[in-house]
Amino acid sequence: MHSSAPATPPTARYRERLSPSLWALVSAAVCGPMVALVLAPLDSVVGLLAGIAVGALVVAGLIAMSPVIEISDGRLRVGRANIELGYLGEIETLTGDDARQARGPGLSPASWHLLRGGIDGVVRVAVEDEDDPVTHWVFSSRTPVRVAAVIRSARAAAGSPAPEASPSAKD
Template identity: 70%
Template sequence: MHAHIASTSGSAVYRERLSPSLWLLVSAAVCAPMVALVFTPFDSTVALIAGAATGAAVVAALMSLSPVVEIADDWLRVGRARIELRYLGDAEALVGQEARLARGPGLGRYSWHLIRGGIDGIVRVPVQDADDPVTMWVFSSRTPDRVAAALRRARSTS
């Protein structure tokens, strides 16, 4: 979990990288022995180097390409999407069964969502812009209560 809360120039800031679970990273690292096995007939040293490099590259790519949840400068950014805080309603932090329902049958058809497997928490934020066809943002977070609190703080100071 990579969560960070700070205060800069009076506005609340929150940042969390939705990195893959440890099990997914370990599963991705299985690429290393497979690549090494392919190169073993040529040279065992080359095979070890190619396998290690491939495993490290796959894990690094999974980490660096993970979406980020960020609240800064009167904006909420989730992955590549962003919205001004003035268009958002009160955030709702969900965990457990509530989060499961929000990810599944409770996911509205006009909702924008970024849901990551292996992350239980969900944040649900209504959009209060009549011109926006999206009615709600629904996204994963390992600390949904912190995201909701940071959104409330940031909206109150903007």
């Protein structure tokens, strides 16, 4: 039998859940009344209870399955993907028309992306790993400037050199 110190969960320097917008959650909750209407001819009480349960489960499921952005332990995690901060290069934060361009016509097929409708901000981070075919990570964030600041401070704390910002960086 071996003894080990209890594992403490790593503390996140930054964590953001990219949950659906309010209108999407309200739209999903409409499943509840539909189920209630379908089951009402059988038993109105059962239909009502099933409708409430289905509506709550659909909304809870959408929130629980939402991707998470996390910066901790020297890694950037976006959804199921992760990369060491040392492999990250220039960081751009985009909002408004610039974000729309980055999500649409400006989206490179060589980039990895996780984009959510209803979230205006976009973070674009260059990948400087020569063995990685991905050139950039492009992902949605409600607070892109904060994400960029946390990545920079985490890199500085880890001793990774920060790349020089180009004049085109938008943060």
